[in-house]
Amino acid sequence: MHIPDGFISPKVYIPAYVLSSGLWIYSIKKVKKILNEETLPFLSATSAFSFILMMVVVPLPGGTTAHGLGICPLAILFGPFISFLSISLVLLIQSLFFGNGGITTLPINSLAIGFFGSIIVFYFYKIFGKFKRLGAFLGSFFGVIFSSFLISIILGLQPIIAKDPQGKPLFFPFGFSVTIPALVIPHIFVGIAEGILTLIALEIVKKFDKGKIFERKD
Amino acid sequence: MKEKIKLGIYIYLLIFFTILNNPYFYFISILFLVLLDLKFLIRNIKRILLSILLFNLTITLAYAIFTGIKSEVDFDYIILINLRVFLLTYLTFFFISHTNLFLALNFSKNLSALLSIALSQIIHYNKIMEDMKFAQKSRVIVNDKKLLKYFSKAEINYFFTKSINNAKEAALGMKSRGFFND
Numbered sequence: 001m002h003i004p005d006g007f008i009s010p011k012v013y014i015p016a017y018v019l020s021s022g023l024w025i026y027s028i029k030k031v032k033k034i035l036n037e038e039t040l041p042f043l044s045a046t047s048a049f050s051f052i053l054m055m056v057v058v059p060l061p062g063g064t065t066a067h068g069l070g071i072c073p074l075a076i077l078f079g080p081f082i083s084f085l086s087i088s089l090v091l092l093i094q095s096l097f098f099g100n101g102g103i104t105t106l107p108i109n110s111l112a113i114g115f116f117g118s119i120i121v122f123y124f125y126k127i128f129g130k131f132k133r134l135g136a137f138l139g140s141f142f143g144v145i146f147s148s149f150l151i152s153i154i155l156g157l158q159p160i161i162a163k164d165p166q167g168k169p170l171f172f173p174f175g176f177s178v179t180i181p182a183l184v185i186p187h188i189f190v191g192i193a194e195g196i197l198t199l200i201a202l203e204i205v206k207k208f209d210k211g212k213i214f215e216r217k218d
Numbered sequence: 219m220k221e222k223i224k225l226g227i228y229i230y231l232l233i234f235f236t237i238l239n240n241p242y243f244y245f246i247s248i249l250f251l252v253l254l255d256l257k258f259l260i261r262n263i264k265r266i267l268l269s270i271l272l273f274n275l276t277i278t279l280a281y282a283i284f285t286g287i288k289s290e291v292d293f294d295y296i297i298l299i300n301l302r303v304f305l306l307t308y309l310t311f312f313f314i315s316h317t318n319l320f321l322a323l324n325f326s327k328n329l330s331a332l333l334s335i336a337l338s339q340i341i342h343y344n345k346i347m348e349d350m351k352f353a354q355k356s357r358v359i360v361n362d363k364k365l366l367k368y369f370s371k372a373e374i375n376y377f378f379t380k381s382i383n384n385a386k387e388a389a390l391g392m393k394s395r396g397f398f399n400d
Binding site: 035038052103 | 233265270284292306336371378392
């Protein structure tokens with residue numbers, strides 16, 4: 001799902017940076033409030049879990065890749081904003097040290113995966129109340145699907161907004177008719193796998209957490 | 219301060235290279251970066267090529283077929299996109315190898331602490347994942363789904379146990395140095 005550098009026009013990634021910067025500043029303030037010797041181990045462990053899932057990559061015919069996100073434990077334990085910040089850090093590390101994803105595309109990947117993905121997971125988990133496992137599974141599933149849909153929209157937009165005087169594309173060359181099915185359909189299967197892995201991960205995190213962070217009310 | 223200036227130049231160049239859609243300029247910029255540090259090219263060329271190969275090859279082939287069917291293969295676009303992606307990736311790896319990222323990003327104490335801990339965990343677990351993959355391969359002859367499920371559960375359990383324990387140690391170390399008191 002990660003978009004590398006060079007495929008997204010500045011017309012898209014510069015506004016995305018502006019939007020993300022505001023959300024990052026707000027998220028850093030939130031992290032400051034909750035960061036202590038009890039929360040930090042869980043934050044770093046769940047961030048590393050997200051990284052591991054994102055590194056298991058399957059290439060897709062539309063030109064991008066399918067992979068798990070691992071956002072559910074982060075979003076449930078810490079809320080969507082801290083989850084967004086952690087996922088952004090994971091994406092930053094991936095792009096800088098592992099060559100997976102890009103720096104110009106960082107805010108797009110972060111918003112699609114980290115922000116909107118986390119919001120979906122968080123609210124599904126909350127809405128399902130008593131049926132937390134179902135909420136976590138569905139949240140993870142739809143989080144993946146929606147993130148892939150957003151990425152496909154951003155990619156499909158490129159040949160429309162960034163072309164030379166002859167009408168040739170300058171960045172990503174394929175429109176929505178290619179990007180939406182190429183990204184969303186494989187991510188249905190990824191979403192199911194993500195849901196199953198999330199349930200396993202949540203059980204393990206719960207075992208360690210002993211209700212300290214997991215059952216907090218906010 | 220020096221590291222922050224490098225970060226600023228890097229960001230400026232990233233934006234500049236994506237605004238300027240000129241393959242000749244991209245080519246000259248790549249040559250310039252190569253000449254700036256030839257040893258870097260030798261050490262990192264494989265890593266750079268591998269990181270862009272999958273995405274670029276798929277796009278290049280798909281677009282070549284797509285335009286080839288319609289009229290003729292659009293080589294201008296293929297050269298432009300491949301040079302741009304190579305240049306931006308080369309620049310990123312070049313920047314990382316010549317900059318202390320933690321000094322460049324230390325405008326927020328919490329952010330840099332989180333980055334250092336997450337990075338140390340990630341590097342460590344990337345290695346563990348590799349080891350686990352080999353361990354699983356060497357122990358499983360047939361593709362049994364039950365075994366795979368068992369391995370996945372055991373791997374996640376091991377991963378979280380180790381990860382949380384390591385991070386707890388780091389957090390206690392940070393606490394003893396007064397990190398959470400400010």
